[in-house]
Amino acid sequence: MNKICLSLFLFVVIMETMYPLTVLYGAGNLPQTGSVRGNYQQRCNHLFAFTDSTKTENYFYVAAKLHRRQDVPAALRMLENLLNDPSASSRGMFVIYELMAAYLYGGDMIPPALTEKIRRSFAIRPLYRGDTENHWVMYYTGLYLAAQTWNGLSGDHWYTGKSSAENFTEAEGFLYDWIRTTTTIGQGEFDSPTYMIVYLAPMLILQQFAADPVLKKKAKMMVHYLLADFAAEHLQGMYCGAHSRDYPFDAVEPKHAPSTGWAWLMFGQTEPVMRPEILAAALSDYHMPELIYHIATDRSKPYIHTETKRVRNIIRFSKDRNPPVYKYDYMTKYFCLGSMQGGILQPIQEHTWDVTFVSEKPNCTLFTVHPYIGERELGMFFPEEMKFTLAEVAHFHTYYGKEDKWVSSSPYEQTFQHKNILIALYNIPGGTQFEHIDGFFPKDLDERIFQPFNENSTASRWIFCRAGKTYIAYFPLKRYRWIEEDIDWRLRSTDLKNGCIVEVASADDYPTFAAFRQQIKANFIDMTDFNAKMTVKYITSAGDNLQFTYGGQRMVNGRPLDFKSYKLFKGPFLHAEVGSGELEMTYKDEKMILDFNTVGIR
Numbered sequence: 001m002n003k004i005c006l007s008l009f010l011f012v013v014i015m016e017t018m019y020p021l022t023v024l025y026g027a028g029n030l031p032q033t034g035s036v037r038g039n040y041q042q043r044c045n046h047l048f049a050f051t052d053s054t055k056t057e058n059y060f061y062v063a064a065k066l067h068r069r070q071d072v073p074a075a076l077r078m079l080e081n082l083l084n085d086p087s088a089s090s091r092g093m094f095v096i097y098e099l100m101a102a103y104l105y106g107g108d109m110i111p112p113a114l115t116e117k118i119r120r121s122f123a124i125r126p127l128y129r130g131d132t133e134n135h136w137v138m139y140y141t142g143l144y145l146a147a148q149t150w151n152g153l154s155g156d157h158w159y160t161g162k163s164s165a166e167n168f169t170e171a172e173g174f175l176y177d178w179i180r181t182t183t184t185i186g187q188g189e190f191d192s193p194t195y196m197i198v199y200l201a202p203m204l205i206l207q208q209f210a211a212d213p214v215l216k217k218k219a220k221m222m223v224h225y226l227l228a229d230f231a232a233e234h235l236q237g238m239y240c241g242a243h244s245r246d247y248p249f250d251a252v253e254p255k256h257a258p259s260t261g262w263a264w265l266m267f268g269q270t271e272p273v274m275r276p277e278i279l280a281a282a283l284s285d286y287h288m289p290e291l292i293y294h295i296a297t298d299r300s301k302p303y304i305h306t307e308t309k310r311v312r313n314i315i316r317f318s319k320d321r322n323p324p325v326y327k328y329d330y331m332t333k334y335f336c337l338g339s340m341q342g343g344i345l346q347p348i349q350e351h352t353w354d355v356t357f358v359s360e361k362p363n364c365t366l367f368t369v370h371p372y373i374g375e376r377e378l379g380m381f382f383p384e385e386m387k388f389t390l391a392e393v394a395h396f397h398t399y400y401g402k403e404d405k406w407v408s409s410s411p412y413e414q415t416f417q418h419k420n421i422l423i424a425l426y427n428i429p430g431g432t433q434f435e436h437i438d439g440f441f442p443k444d445l446d447e448r449i450f451q452p453f454n455e456n457s458t459a460s461r462w463i464f465c466r467a468g469k470t471y472i473a474y475f476p477l478k479r480y481r482w483i484e485e486d487i488d489w490r491l492r493s494t495d496l497k498n499g500c501i502v503e504v505a506s507a508d509d510y511p512t513f514a515a516f517r518q519q520i521k522a523n524f525i526d527m528t529d530f531n532a533k534m535t536v537k538y539i540t541s542a543g544d545n546l547q548f549t550y551g552g553q554r555m556v557n558g559r560p561l562d563f564k565s566y567k568l569f570k571g572p573f574l575h576a577e578v579g580s581g582e583l584e585m586t587y588k589d590e591k592m593i594l595d596f597n598t599v600g601i602r
Helices: 003-017 036-053 059-067 072-083 092-109 112-124 133-149 164-185 197-209 213-231 248-252 259-267 276-282 290-297 375-379 386-396 513-522
Strands: 303-310 324-331 335-340 353-357 365-369 413-418 421-427 437-442 447-449 463-467 470-476 481-484 488-493 497-506 535-539 545-549 554-556 574-576 582-587 590-595
Touching (some): 036 059, 036 259, 059 072, 059 276, 092 112, 092 197, 133 164, 197 276, 213 259, 248 365, 248 437, 259 276, 290 590, 335 421, 335 497, 421 535, 421 545, 437 497, 463 513, 470 513, 497 535
Antiparallel strands (some): 303 324, 353 365, 365 437, 413 421, 447 463, 535 545, 574 582
16 A cells, blocks of 8 residues: 555545544533532543443543553453554554553553563554654653653664654654744644644643653643644534544534543533543643633634644645635634635645534534545655545545535635634636536524525525524625435525625524514625626625625725634634744733743743
8 A cells, every 4th residue: 555545545534543432412411519620520531431441442542441440350451452453554654653651550460471562563663653743742642651651672682773762852843843933823624623733632641751841841741732723613512613634524513523522521511522532631631721611611602713823745736835724713602603815724634614503402512614635635745646645535535526525625726714704705717527506405493494596686695594693694706506315405506606704693692583684684695796806795794895806805894804813812812923932821810821932831
């Protein structure tokens, strides 16, 4: 299997097999009766009770059983079986840090013979490093701890052929560089409901077991950092806004995403979700600062939150290695509207914008996508010959080559968001493989109201949706048709110059849903220059005058939006300058500053 085939196979298979999701539906939220820390410990105990009884073989379950002296014989059998797994080499980056977690948490509960078998496995079994940011964080965390544990060994004791000291130096160098990059220009695999779990878990293992006090503290600070990043875009268990990488099933069912397990453990507010990797937190001595909990859960006032992230390393078709990504969220207690600027910001799994709303039903989101595929997109990020890459990606990511996929980057998509309004524009060249845009309208909506498309009437063209206390107005710029599917009504529009205007409101803002619809129908829309210049003008319900030209300016009340003014984080809770290496977290009168330059918390 060549490099890209192996890598893509890992993308698809590992996250489903290494990190199974168990949701205890119907269990209800655990009661929040004590302190923030007391409630957290209650959830940890709930997780431990599940772990004690599970027969699923996973290194984190081994770590928990051995560390807590629960069903030790079964845990040792699990560990032996996992060590004998012939697929361990190809899953190396996952195996190496999880194995070290099990070994270090297991301690003297692991008999000498099994200890020696673990040590020898690092000599005789090559472990695949992977080729993405999350792969390298996992791999080098594991290698660092292994080299620290078995120091002083020569290269013939290691699958790398390098000595313990050389392995340690290489791993340490990567970890320091990744922390510096993340805290100055942002993550490349940013805000992923899937992959955030394999950043948090390694950092928690590192902060628990690193002997070097500097790296140990930096790892702890990174856990604070990553959780704060998540907290600002968290709404009752869901990771809101735009995502660098999202799988189709998670994009349409936000509460199914792996991040929900972390949301449950750290913040509560959702039904118990049992995931093995969250044991990295529950077993550790890590205590999340309470202000992060409040950042994640206090939605008493709507707020705007912006971020700057980065595109993962580009190797072709760009003057910049890591162009900036500009994110925008409008968060309320009932919904979050979030977006990034559009374009190819991540291959294969980009999720550019959505409305995520509070609901007891699973499909609590609405968004549009242009299902793009192309050699250029993959060639930007993968080193293989482009004409082979396209077929291989479509083979292993089976949804990639499909016209009805729900996650995709597109070079022909641009967005403009101002508070609770979003405009998405599409300029698709003729001859593009898929010449349409799709909108996801879940059947879980309480109401969906629309009239036949009328070219001459903007007021009648609006599609109105109600989901609990969230009101959504969607204005299609061009004709469309509905396609009924199992969980949704797919809005499909085939005009090459296309787009939509979306305005979202809370039920608290209007006396009735009818009053919301009446207001929206009265709002001014000007599409006179759309076909010629791709310019749209919209006056919002709040009276703001928005103008957006595809490939041109985004204007609010006559003033152009300047993305370069974006901070690394800016909002009521988080603030950081690009390049600073600092993050200021604020909640009411509480403040905490993570200073990665001095390795200080103040």
